[in-house]
Amino acid sequence: MKRKIAVLPGDGIGREVTRGAVEILEAVGQQFGHDFEFHFGEIGGSAIDRTGSPLPDETVEMCKSSDAVLLGAVGGPKWDQQPLHLRPERGLLKIRKDLHLYANLRPISYYSSLSESSPLKKEIIEGVDLLIVRELTGGLYFGKPSERTTLDGKEAVVDTLFYQKSEIKRIIELAFKLASTRRNKVTSVDKANVLESSRMWRETAEEVAKNYPEVELEHMLVDNAAMQLIRNPRQFDVMVTENMFGDILSDEASVLTGSLGMLPSASVSVDGCNLYEPIHGSAPDIAGKNVANPMGMILSAASMLRLSFGLEKEADAVEKAVQKVLDAGLRTGDLANSPIRGVSTSQMIAEIKAAL
Amino acid sequence: MKRKIAVLPGDGIGREVTRGAVEILEAVGQQFGHDFEFHFGEIGGSAIDRTGSPLPDETVEMCKSSDAVLLGAVGGPKWDQQPLHLRPERGLLKIRKDLHLYANLRPISYYSSLSESSPLKKEIIEGVDLLIVRELTGGLYFGKPSERTTLDGKEAVVDTLFYQKSEIKRIIELAFKLASTRRNKVTSVDKANVLESSRMWRETAEEVAKNYPEVELEHMLVDNAAMQLIRNPRQFDVMVTENMFGDILSDEASVLTGSLGMLPSASVSVDGCNLYEPIHGSAPDIAGKNVANPMGMILSAASMLRLSFGLEKEADAVEKAVQKVLDAGLRTGDLANSPIRGVSTSQMIAEIKAAL
Numbered sequence A, B: 001m002k003r004k005i006a007v008l009p010g011d012g013i014g015r016e017v018t019r020g021a022v023e024i025l026e027a028v029g030q031q032f033g034h035d036f037e038f039h040f041g042e043i044g045g046s047a048i049d050r051t052g053s054p055l056p057d058e059t060v061e062m063c064k065s066s067d068a069v070l071l072g073a074v075g076g077p078k079w080d081q082q083p084l085h086l087r088p089e090r091g092l093l094k095i096r097k098d099l100h101l102y103a104n105l106r107p108i109s110y111y112s113s114l115s116e117s118s119p120l121k122k123e124i125i126e127g128v129d130l131l132i133v134r135e136l137t138g139g140l141y142f143g144k145p146s147e148r149t150t151l152d153g154k155e156a157v158v159d160t161l162f163y164q165k166s167e168i169k170r171i172i173e174l175a176f177k178l179a180s181t182r183r184n185k186v187t188s189v190d191k192a193n194v195l196e197s198s199r200m201w202r203e204t205a206e207e208v209a210k211n212y213p214e215v216e217l218e219h220m221l222v223d224n225a226a227m228q229l230i231r232n233p234r235q236f237d238v239m240v241t242e243n244m245f246g247d248i249l250s251d252e253a254s255v256l257t258g259s260l261g262m263l264p265s266a267s268v269s270v271d272g273c274n275l276y277e278p279i280h281g282s283a284p285d286i287a288g289k290n291v292a293n294p295m296g297m298i299l300s301a302a303s304m305l306r307l308s309f310g311l312e313k314e315a316d317a318v319e320k321a322v323q324k325v326l327d328a329g330l331r332t333g334d335l336a337n338s339p340i341r342g343v344s345t346s347q348m349i350a351e352i353k354a355a356l
């Protein structure tokens, strides 16, 4: 199989971990006889430095002509004082819009070898296997107006939570489709006792549910969901929610595993060109030190193999290699509070490659 | 001291737990020589049933002529299918507006005797002592428009996040004042990389901080805060945030203690008539069974003694009585997964009274 992969390292540890993913994918290509072609592009702070824009047009063009995109991470203190349109995060928000990445999938599963690294008790997280489906191109993130204003001559400010019904419908449909390949349960999270958008969300979920009689639909208020995720995470199979709620809940859910550094994500495009990125950020404090955990990025690449290219066997091989290395007791610094062998980023990549 | 207290039992277990608070306050009155006068009013579902409105005018009038308000809880499945303006939660939202309850204070502290009931590891929660200050009368909860609309002839929906700068300023000022009586640290939570309202929030926090040189100000993004609350809760002293973020984070933070049933809250009014309520809801599933945990409500009454009436000694006495009963191993059902003596609501109230 021949595939063109756009690689956007971005900033901070994004550069180190994408290097790892590319190495692993090259090894997979050799082993299974695929031809992966990598094209590198700029996004975020490093793009600002080189081109003046957090997402240059060339990058978007390159992604659009690729079969899938791998993204490292964006951001850093260097650009924090910039005006908004010149900040690294704008590149991320814009690429979501430009590539029509309407759904962000964040699987959270239990790694028995990492249970000491979680702040939660083992009996709470044992066997957790949930998938958060976050709407990614609507809601408070993109609604207009989002600006300073006045009320009776006094300073005020407004942001707007806007959804088209069709946007709500397509994300909920995806959640049901995914649930029907898993444990047949969808938890739709909203704040229907306060927000009109949540009431449309809830209605739409009920409508979609009619086409999936085998899938159970449950509604949960977002405040309760934030609590239940920690109190009893095993109750969840697929959780679907709007953009801002999803941002909060999926970062919260990361505590169920040992480290943010472990977690992959996939952003699904309307057009078929998906984007894969770890959920950790650019971690400027440890950037360039060869200590970052490359597993979130490598597992994101495994998701790409499965979801974008249909390469099930190959994806399994990568995931098993990661598992093997963990079982062997190897840990990067973020996971290091147990009987460990502390290893660097590049050692970890080499070990995963060897385990393939 | 003579004080007039409005008591709004509301629905479900609200009725049982307010009875407990009144009993304890009567005992405190006798013991310390105060004259607490209780006036009972309706709110929520029971108010709808009796008057057709979730918050009758008489209730508002009664509260306004009182020195403080005790609220149980509102809501239940019986009213879930009602149109929005006839739902119990509307009563709660409206009383916040009518009494100008601009700040909700939720203290979360560690009870060593309850550490087995928390989903978190003991070493994570040991010594936690944080205070969440949630803005309560602005943001997405009250912004207009909040309605169905169309875009290019297709169904859509909009909610509005609106703040006056003066609203942001007064809540942040309160947070700084409170922090200066505690450990001198304010964590201001926002989503400044996406929302314009968050950028005004952040600027305002910086401005207010200038008047409190002894208090450290830290900004944290809401997604990170949702993670840090579980990963390392001891880092927080006072956390201040807008209405919806506060709703989510304060319910999430409840997992740090053993049970939602333990946690009190105080809503501070611009006019001086504060409202005190437990953070648990009406829990229809266990209502009327004499098994609810009355401690959240009783500790809310203790907050009233301290914050509204300045009765420090009396508040301490109530809090110590609760602690004593916990130390003695008494637990209501919600806390019962440890070496316990399971007790009913009324027994628990009697034991706390005896311990006073």
Ligand SMILES: CC(C)[C@H](C(=O)O)[C@@H](O)C(=O)O
Pocket (backbone or CB within 6 Å): A089, A092, A093, A247, B193, B194, B223
């Ligand atoms: C960087 C930021 C804009 C982004 C978001 O809020 O979506 C990040 O938190 C994420 O979850 O990918």
Ligand SMILES: CC(C)[C@H](C(=O)O)[C@@H](O)C(=O)O
Pocket (backbone or CB within 6 Å): A193, A194, A223, B089, B092, B093, B247
């Ligand atoms: C019942 C609901 C409207 C309310 C809120 O969202 O404020 C509740 O969750 C709370 O936190 O007091």
